[in-house]
Amino acid sequence: MSIHLLDAMSREGFEQVIAFFDRQSGTRALLAIHDSVQGPAFGGIRRWPYPSDELALRDCLRLARAMTFKVALAELKVGGAKLVLLDRPNLDLEAAYRALGGWIESLGGRYQAGPDVGTGDAQLRALGERTRYLACPGEAGPGELAPATAAGVFHGIAAALLHLDGEVDWPRRRVVVQGLGAVGTELAARLCAVGAQVVGADLNLEHGQALARQLAIELVEPEQALDMACDVLAPCAMGGVVHDLSLPRLRCSVIAGAANNVLVRNLHGDQLAQRGILYAPDFVINAGALIRGVSFQQTGRREAVESIGERIGATLAQLFERAAEEQRSPARVATQVAIERIHAWRSAAGG
Numbered sequence: 001m002s003i004h005l006l007d008a009m010s011r012e013g014f015e016q017v018i019a020f021f022d023r024q025s026g027t028r029a030l031l032a033i034h035d036s037v038q039g040p041a042f043g044g045i046r047r048w049p050y051p052s053d054e055l056a057l058r059d060c061l062r063l064a065r066a067m068t069f070k071v072a073l074a075e076l077k078v079g080g081a082k083l084v085l086l087d088r089p090n091l092d093l094e095a096a097y098r099a100l101g102g103w104i105e106s107l108g109g110r111y112q113a114g115p116d117v118g119t120g121d122a123q124l125r126a127l128g129e130r131t132r133y134l135a136c137p138g139e140a141g142p143g144e145l146a147p148a149t150a151a152g153v154f155h156g157i158a159a160a161l162l163h164l165d166g167e168v169d170w171p172r173r174r175v176v177v178q179g180l181g182a183v184g185t186e187l188a189a190r191l192c193a194v195g196a197q198v199v200g201a202d203l204n205l206e207h208g209q210a211l212a213r214q215l216a217i218e219l220v221e222p223e224q225a226l227d228m229a230c231d232v233l234a235p236c237a238m239g240g241v242v243h244d245l246s247l248p249r250l251r252c253s254v255i256a257g258a259a260n261n262v263l264v265r266n267l268h269g270d271q272l273a274q275r276g277i278l279y280a281p282d283f284v285i286n287a288g289a290l291i292r293g294v295s296f297q298q299t300g301r302r303e304a305v306e307s308i309g310e311r312i313g314a315t316l317a318q319l320f321e322r323a324a325e326e327q328r329s330p331a332r333v334a335t336q337v338a339i340e341r342i343h344a345w346r347s348a349a350g351g
């Protein structure tokens with residue numbers, strides 16, 4: 001099914017979509033700015049071997065809109081965007097990120113880049129050679145971002161358990177962490193520290209095994225992660241986890257993780273609620289890095305990771321309560337709140 005770009009943009013209120021091609025390095029990228037009414041549009045750079053331009057564009061649009069939703073729920077005075085870099089074998093990463101840096105700089109600060117899947121410290125350093133507009137790693141930047149995300153997920157899980165059972169009681173909880181990357185590793189370590197039983201899964205088996213030994217956690221095959229009986233499934237790999245085929249397999253009470261776009265459709269959020277599975281909307285629970293990045297950009301201070309996590313936990317607790325009162329899924333309530341807030345700031349700006 002082909003995408004009608006301008007129709008999609010007007011339907012979902014996008015401001016701008018830009019394609020980028022660098023002749024020297026062959027770098028191809030797309031940037032979607034969903035909203036920059038309140039301030040610069042923040043969004044990480046996803047590097048992924050998309051099988052087609054169209055799939056890259058779809059992902060870019062979906063992720064950019066989710067960033068504005070994230071901003072709205074976290075009540076930040078900025079906007080949302082996403083940049084996707086189309087990966088391919090033998091792409092010279094340093095050259096690609098330097099070229100991207102030059103392009104981002106030319107946008108004059110309307111877009112602020114950051115990390116995402118495929119874009120870590122090394123890539124951000126190359127980017128930073130050409131642009132000021134990024135959450136740069138190291139001393140000059142907002143500090144570590146993945147731990148802030150993990151703190152939000154940890155406190156979000158606690159809020160979900162408290163809502164369901166009236167207590168958190170970590171030692172009797174079994175949590176499956178799908179994806180032991182930057183966020184998943186940090187989350188698993190936090191859960192181990194409070195005595196929860198952690199089961200990990202990662203596509204990179206060697207990495208998974210090394211981490212499982214280090215943290216003394218159980219490791220299962222990636223394809224088994226969704227079938228495990230557990231209190232909490234924490235998707236910390238890629239999105240698209242909950243769909244028609246995976247839904248009947250789930251044996252958890254809570255889904256709460258860092259991955260973006262966990263639900264393939266909002267309808268799946270309703271179906272989770274019908275099955276009695278409490279879902280923490282991704283764009284609420286995974287806002288830790290964004291909050292830290294924005295707060296540093298606006299104040300020059302590094303907000304403590306723990307207070308960011310607690311703030312996210314409190315937002316989710318309110319959301320779960322409202323969803324229960326209104327007998328709607330948390331995903332529906334969060335989406336409605338986001339849309340209302342976006343409309344309000346757009347109306348206030350006269351647009």
Ligand code: NAI
Binds near residue numbers: 259290
């Ligand atoms: P990462 O790239 O460091 O880690 C992802 C891990 O998942 C890798 O170890 C990979 O091998 C594994 N993986 C991929 N597919 C898998 C599968 N099907 N089953 C099991 N493991 C699989 O990424 P990071 O930074 O940890 O982010 C994780 C997720 O959270 C991503 O979806 C990202 O978009 C999202 N996120 C991350 C934030 C951050 O601060 N890093 C902020 C907000 C969202």
